[in-house]
Amino acid sequence: MEQPRPASQSPSPWWRSAVVYQVYLRSFADGNGDGIGDLTGLRARLPYLTWLGVDALWINPHYPSGGADGGYDVIDYRAVDPDYGDVADLEALVADARRLGLRVLLDVVPNHTSDQHPWFRAALADPDSPEAMRYHFAPPSEEPPNNWQSLFGGPAWSRTPDGRWYLHLFAPEQPDLNWRDPAVAADFEKTLRFWLDRGVSGFRVDVAYGLFKDAGLRDNPGAYSPTLFGHGPEQAMTWNQPEVHDVWRRWRSICDEYPDTMLVGEVCLADLEQVALYSRPDEMHQSFSFRLLKSPWSAEAFADGVRTALDAFGRVQAPVSWVLGNHDKDRLVTRFGGGAVGAARARAAALLLLALPGSAYVYAGDELGLPQAEVPDEAKRDPIFFRSAGARAGRDGCRVPMPWNASAGVGFSPRGAAEPWLPIPAGWPRSAVSRQTRDGGSMLHLYRRALALRAEHPALGSGAATVSRRGDVLTVRCTGEGRTVRCVVNMGSGTVLVRSRGTVLLASAEHVPSSGGSVALPPDSAVWLAED
CATH class of the missing domain: 3.20.20.80 (Glycosidases)
Incomplete structure (x- = not known):
């Protein structure tokens, strides 16, 4: 067995x-x-x-x-x-x-x-219905119940036809549910x-x-x-x-x-x-x-x-x-x-x-x-x-x-x-x-x-990572199952030389020259370097 x-x-x-x-x-x-x-x-x-x-x-x-x-x-x-x-x-x-x-x-x-959900329609029809407890309603008054604002602009409260207020943190057509109702x-x-x-x-x-x-x-x-x-x-x-x-x-x-x-x-x-x-x-x-x-x-x-x-x-x-x-x-x-x-x-x-x-x-x-x-x-x-x-x-x-x-x-x-x-x-x-x-x-x-490379290399996506920065250059060193890949991103305006002790797996720029143990990384580009 x-x-x-x-x-x-x-x-x-x-x-x-x-x-x-x-x-x-x-x-x-x-x-x-x-x-x-x-x-x-x-x-x-x-x-x-x-x-x-x-x-x-x-x-x-x-x-x-x-x-x-x-x-x-x-x-x-x-x-x-x-x-x-x-x-x-x-x-x-x-x-x-x-x-x-x-x-x-x-x-x-x-x-x-939606305000067209059967629950909300029932709540509008009858303020004392069980469905009304599933939303946030407040009694009629001159002003909204509080100062809450909608993420889409304007107050987070709108009136029902009978004058009650209801809560919607997004559009008025999206009444918020009351999760205190089981x-x-x-x-x-x-x-x-x-x-x-x-x-x-x-x-x-x-x-x-x-x-x-x-x-x-x-x-x-x-x-x-x-x-x-x-x-x-x-x-x-x-x-x-x-x-x-x-x-x-x-x-x-x-x-x-x-x-x-x-x-x-x-x-x-x-x-x-x-x-x-x-x-x-x-x-x-x-x-x-x-x-x-x-x-x-x-x-x-x-x-x-x-x-x-x-x-x-x-x-x-x-x-x-x-x-x-x-x-x-x-x-x-x-x-x-x-x-x-x-x-x-x-x-x-x-x-x-x-x-x-x-x-x-x-x-x-x-x-x-x-x-x-x-x-x-x-x-x-x-x-x-x-x-x-x-x-x-x-x-x-x-x-x-x-x-x-x-x-x-x-x-x-x-x-x-x-x-x-x-x-x-x-x-x-x-x-x-x-x-x-x-x-x-x-x-x-x-x-x-x-x-495809991420699926092949355990260091990518599923490894551990350390982060470092030197000026405009960001480096994330990813390690998994004894293998290491460095992702180096040049976020500056000039080419930088990056030391490379291994293989260039992939670069975002079309031309990334490599010689003498260094990679010339253009501005606004990234490279994956596998450490041998």
Whole structure:
């Protein structure tokens, strides 16, 4: 009889070092020609993800929705929006992905529902109904109950037709749930099991730092004014209440019943020590570190972001979940300066992301080096744009459909299809997958080579790391199973010489001369050096 392996030789859980590809479903691939990405289109493109070399995909909300906030205003948590297909389509997607070696994560939205959710409709109809207890209502009065502000602009309170106030920390169409009512928790546990029973490998948890609010609905000590890295003490009454951790302990116990499943939380707090607490061994498996996503192109800022995250998550024995881009933030190429400079920096940042120990989350289109698209005001959909009366551009520019080929419609939809839900920029065909697959020096091939090397080298993604900085040069030394790879990033304006005692595995720049034990690293570039 085979003896079990000692614990020290047990394989590490897949999620600790996985590369997860984020699919904005509405913009990924349109299978039926209505101009909207859907599950059928995504199924057809799964081979692309295996070719690229990722381990899993996370799908933004697929549920029936009121359409006020890109699917994050949910009407029914245990169904599929007809725009995207049906539950059978999602089951087929999961089965296809599993055959290809890919895991599927769904997005779950527990902080708020749509105002069209049956619970909220019942609450509006009868203030004394059980459903009314599942939201935050306050009696009619001249002024809102407190000074809380919506993240999308304006007060976080709106009136019902009968004069009551209700809370929405996002759009008015997204009333916040009252997690002090046990019925809310019970229903979400049913939702988790519904999808886990259909073979999904876990969930990305939206607004995981929210859910509970101050029981007395007291004023925040400061107005809504996000800090550089996330919400801080000025919003102490709306976020990060201690009771929320009991929710994640319960959800963790449910995932434990389904082997190899996981939870990753969106935790937008300024204090990374607090973010890491959401990933304690009995809570969620991961919580995103957004420091690099929100840092300027600076060796000092990036070194601090990497070091702080490694320290904070290390204290709770959790892997870091690294993020450079997502559906809520301008595209990296644009954030890093735009044009050739922004593209060079995005290439270098990709090598840093994929070298770091922990998991890496890649937003669809970042592997193509897409810039932030210019979306005409008349075509915009994002409530941030409308709630701010146009003062904030909104997030539509990072949600424009994926370019698959160089045709007029960039292959997003079948021939003869309806116009896409957001307009395709004129320059989009130049970044298409079909073109980049034929160009060995493209951003797409850089990602593919990096992912292949990451899978081969235990020092990349799953090793230990030390961080150092010398001027504008950031070095992360990654070690695993007795092998070491250094990721060196030159974030300055001039070429630097980097000592090399081994092999150049990969460089983000086209030409990185190496001679005499040194590598000449151009500005805004990165290199992986394997130490022999």
